[in-house]
Amino acid sequence: MSMRRTATRLIAGLVGLAVAGVAGAYAATVLFGGIGGDPQTQLTTAVDPQLIQRGQYIAAAGDCAACHTAPGGKPFAGGLAIATPIGAVYTTNITPDKATGIGNYSYGDFERAVRRGATPEHSLYPAMPFPSYARVSDTDLQALYAYFKYGVPPVAQPDKAADIPWPLSMRWPLTYWRWLFAPGIPAARVAASDDAGRDRGAYLVESLGHCGACHTPRGLALQEKALTDRDGADYLAGGLVDDYVANDLRGDPMTGLGSWSADDIVQFLKTGRNADTAAFGGMTDVVEHSTRYMADADLHAIAQYLKSLPARRQDGFAYAPAAGAALAAGDVSARGALDYLNNCAACHLSSGRGYVSTFPALAGNPVVNAADPSSLISIVLHGGSEVATDATPARFAMPPFGERLSDQEIADVVTFIRSRWGNNAPSVTPEQVAKIRAAPHAPISPYPAGDPRAAEQAAAADR
Ligand code: HEC
Numbered sequence: 250m251s252m253r254r255t256a257t258r259l260i261a262g263l264v265g266l267a268v269a270g271v272a273g274a275y276a277a278t279v280l281f282g283g284i285g286g287d288p289q290t291q292l293t294t295a296v297d298p299q300l301i302q303r304g305q306y307i308a309a310a311g312d313c314a315a316c317h318t319a320p321g322g323k324p325f326a327g328g329l330a331i332a333t334p335i336g337a338v339y340t341t342n343i344t345p346d347k348a349t350g351i352g353n354y355s356y357g358d359f360e361r362a363v364r365r366g367a368t369p370e371h372s373l374y375p376a377m378p379f380p381s382y383a384r385v386s387d388t389d390l391q392a393l394y395a396y397f398k399y400g401v402p403p404v405a406q407p408d409k410a411a412d413i414p415w416p417l418s419m420r421w422p423l424t425y426w427r428w429l430f431a432p433g434i435p436a437a438r439v440a441a442s443d444d445a446g447r448d449r450g451a452y453l454v455e456s457l458g459h460c461g462a463c464h465t466p467r468g469l470a471l472q473e474k475a476l477t478d479r480d481g482a483d484y485l486a487g488g489l490v491d492d493y494v495a496n497d498l499r500g501d502p503m504t505g506l507g508s509w510s511a512d513d514i515v516q517f518l519k520t521g522r523n524a525d526t527a528a529f530g531g532m533t534d535v536v537e538h539s540t541r542y543m544a545d546a547d548l549h550a551i552a553q554y555l556k557s558l559p560a561r562r563q564d565g566f567a568y569a570p571a572a573g574a575a576l577a578a579g580d581v582s583a584r585g586a587l588d589y590l591n592n593c594a595a596c597h598l599s600s601g602r603g604y605v606s607t608f609p610a611l612a613g614n615p616v617v618n619a620a621d622p623s624s625l626i627s628i629v630l631h632g633g634s635e636v637a638t639d640a641t642p643a644r645f646a647m648p649p650f651g652e653r654l655s656d657q658e659i660a661d662v663v664t665f666i667r668s669r670w671g672n673n674a675p676s677v678t679p680e681q682v683a684k685i686r687a688a689p690h691a692p693i694s695p696y697p698a699g700d701p702r703a704a705e706q707a708a709a710a711d712r
C-alpha cells in the first residue's frame with residue numbers, strides 16, 4: 250500500500266541509526282527510562298454495544314484496516330507486506346485470536362502498542378503511525394480496545410516475521426528512535442482553544458487521521474518534521490509517498506488548499522472527489538477505508554481546522570486564457586502542445602479546465618503546480634482511477650501513458666501544462682521521468698479490502 254516507500258526510507262534511516270546509535274541508545278536508556286504506560290491497566294468503562302460501535306468508528310477514523318488487512322485477506326488479520334530494500338515488514342494480526350492475534354492483550358498492552366509503539370515483546374517499526382496515535386484520547390482508546398476485543402471476529406493467522414536479515418533485524422534502534430521522535434503521552438494532549446470545532450478537527454487530523462504521516466515532510470532520521478501546527482509551519486506542508494506528493498494541506502493558494510472552500514474539503518474526503526479534483530495514489534486508500542465513513546460533523550471539523558492553517562506562500566492563481574485560445578485555434582507550435590492535444594485535451598480540454606466533477610481541471614491544480622513534479626509524472630505514467638463510494642459509484646479513469654509516450658514526450662507535455670493557463674511551475678526533464686518510470690510501482694487497488702477482485706489484482710501484479 251501507499252506507505253511502502255515511506256517505510257522503506259524510515260527503515261533505511263534506522264539502519265543508519267543502528268550504526269551510529271549504540272552509545273546513544275545506552276545513554277537514552279539511562280536518561281529516559283522505560284516506555285511508560287502500565288500493562289496491568291484495565292478498562293474503566295463498561296463494555297456495551299454502544300462502546301463497541303463507537304470503537305468501530307474510531308477504527309475507521311484511524312484507518313487501521315488500510316494497513317492491517319492484506320489484499321483479499323480477512324479484516325484486520327494483517328499480512329500486508331511493506332517492502333524495504335533490506336527485506337519486507339508485515340503488518341500484524343490485530344484480531345482477538347488468542348494464539349495469533351492480540352486476544353491476550355490487556356487494555357494496558359493495547360495502550361502501549363497503539364500510543365507508544367511497543368508490544369510486550371519489542372518496539373514497533375514506525376510504519377505503524379504511533380507518533381500520531383500518541384494523541385488519541387483515553388476515551389477513544391478504550392472504545393477502540395473494546396471493538397478489537399469484542400467486535401472483531403477472531404482470525405487464526407500467524408504473523409509473518411520480517412524478511413530482514415540479522416543484524417539489521419535487531420529492534421533496539423527502534424527503541425532509540427521512539428524515544429527521540431515519538432511524543433510522550435501528556436505532551437501529546439491537544440491544547441484546547443476557544444473554538445470547539447477547530448479543536449475537534451485538530452484532534453482528528455493530528456491523532457487518528459495521522460494525516461501528517463504522508464502530508465508532512467520528513468527529516469534526516471525520517472521523523473515527521475512537525476507533529477502538530479504548534480511545532481511549526483512544516484506541519485502538513487507536503488510529503489512524498491511512493492512517488493506521489495501528498496499535497497500541501499495548508500493555506501497556500503497555488504500548492505495548498507488556499508483556493509478550496511471548507512465544503513470542497515468535506516466533499517473530497519467523503520466521496521474522493523469534488524468539482525475540481527479527484528483522489529489518487531495513497532489518498533484513495535484513505536477515502537475508501539476511512540474518511541468516507543466519518544460523520545459529517547467530523548469532516549466539517551477537519552475542514553475547519555485545515556482552513557485555519559496559515560499559508561507559507563501567498564502567490565495566487567489567476568486563469569490566463571491565451572494558451573487555451575491558441576490550442577483551440579490549432580496552434581501547436583509550443584513544445585508539448587501537440588502531445589497535449591493528442592493525448593490529454595479530449596478529457597482535460599484545451600482550456601485546461603476539465604469537466605466539473607468528472608475530469609479534473611489542470612489550470613490552477615495543486616498537483617500540476619507542486620514544486621516536486623513526482624505526482625504529476627506518476628499519474629501520467631501509471632494513470633489513476635477515482636474512488637467509488639456509495640455517494641458516487643461511477644468511476645472515471647485516467648489512462649496510463651507509460652507505454653504510449655517516451656520520457657521526452659512526457660517531460661514535454663507536463664512541462665507544457667505546468668506553464669499554461671496561469672500555472673507557473675518549473676519545467677520537467679526526461680531524466681526525472683526516467684527515474685520514476687524505473688521505480689517499482691505498487692498498483693493501488695480500487696477494490697475495498699476483502700473484495701475477491703482485490704486479491705485477483707494483487708496476484709496479477711505478482712505475475
Ligand atoms: C500505516 C500503516 C498502519 C496503520 C494505519 C495502522 N497500523 Fe498497526 N501496525 C502497522 C505495522 C507495520 C505493525 C507492525 C510493526 C512491527 O512489526 O514493528 C503494526 C503493529 C500494530 C500492533 C502491535 C501488534 C502485535 O501483533 O503485537 C497493534 C496493536 C496495532 N498495530 C494496532 C493498530 C490499530 C488499532 C490501528 C488503527 C488505529 C493501526 N494499528 C493502524 C502498521 C499500521
Ligand code: HEC
Pocket residue numbers: 251252454458459460461462463464490493494495496498504505506514517526527528529530531532533535540551615616624
Ligand atoms: C497514506 C498516505 C496519506 C494519508 C495517511 C493521508 N493522505 Fe491525503 N493525500 C495523499 C496523497 C498521495 C495525495 C495526493 C493525491 C491526491 O490529490 O489525491 C493526497 C491528497 C489529499 C488532498 C487533496 C489535495 C489537493 O490539493 O489535491 C486532501 C484534501 C487530503 N489529501 C487530505 C488528507 C487528510 C485530511 C488526511 C487525514 C485524515 C490525509 N489526507 C491522509 C496521501 C495521504
Ligand code: HEC
Pocket residue numbers: 525526527528529530589592593594595596597607608609611614616617625628629632633634635636645646647648650662663666
Ligand atoms: C480519458 C480521459 C483522460 C485523458 C485522455 C487524460 N486524463 Fe488526466 N485524468 C482523468 C481522470 C478521470 C482523472 C482523475 C483520476 C483520479 O483521480 O485517479 C485525471 C487526473 C489527472 C491529473 C491529476 C489531477 C487531480 O487533481 O486529480 C493530472 C495531472 C492529469 N490527469 C493529467 C493528464 C495529462 C497530462 C494527460 C495527457 C498525457 C491526461 N491527463 C489525459 C482523465 C483523463
